[in-house]
Amino acid sequence: MEKYKRMLVEKGIKPTFQRIKILEYLEKHHNHPTVDMIYSALYKKVPTLSKTTVYNTLGVLSKHGLVSVLSTLDSEAHYEYNFNSHHHFICKVCHRIIDIDVPCTFRQYVEELGHKVEEVHGNFVGICKDCMEKQYE
Amino acid sequence: MEKYKRMLVEKGIKPTFQRIKILEYLEKHHNHPTVDMIYSALYKKVPTLSKTTVYNTLGVLSKHGLVSVLSTLDSEAHYEYNFNSHHHFICKVCHRIIDIDVPCTFRQYVEELGHKVEEVHGNFVGICKDCMEKQYE
DNA sequence: CTATTAATTTATAATCAATATAAATTAAAT
């Protein structure tokens, strides 16, 4: 609670109960949730919560760099707490989004081309290990 | 004309006038167009064209690997003819999508983790060179 | 403390890209 409150205050965001809970959820759950997943999970503990607030809060949090929006081919946007930058594997079968750590160094190269790079999104799309193994059972 | 006809036949796709024109447009224009951009551009030469056909055709073409769908944060999907694999820079200001060629070798690493990689999407998001220069004029 | 003002949350309506459905057209097969 206090931890997330401080994080919000540091960024100049008023630490409301809803915002704290949403930030806490994202920091604790690395499942790259959608708005709906966040809403469903928090609804139990914050029964007054509205989906609009989830949208608004995610907008505020991402504007201040606390969370980031993933670029997927899914119809719904996926969000994650901003840990250290990493890549993703997106499974076409189970639709899981798996964190991938690779020492990507191309950011600097792109900067040298004259572009200002603010985010790097690396997505490997295919069939995940678990789903591959299930095919041969 | 004949060139695109052959490409379609090779993949077992019936080479209709609409499909040929859409494939031709994508092969000749490397602007990563949306459905709307393709429709607007071809509407002049194929006045009977419907937007539904553009959606359908892009579905068919991408299913057969002739075109690919980009993963962007845009509300509309962007498409491109399937040249050799490459990455993209997405400008937050002018919304252009610029091709970036980097010798990315992480595909194999992800495969070694047990995942089957079918596509690699690398996006650098920020402010492009042109827009950066315009800021200081 | 009470009144006033501003910020946030919530409820509701509107938007719009994408999909689903069905009718019309075209091509292929008998």
Added chain:
DNA sequence: ATTTAATTTATATTGATTATAAATTAATAG
């Protein structure tokens, strides 16, 4: 020439997101 299948087109529907306005909560001033 008739039937059948595939494709295109027109139209309706869906569903995530955004916009708008009302309700609630917090902050400020007197």
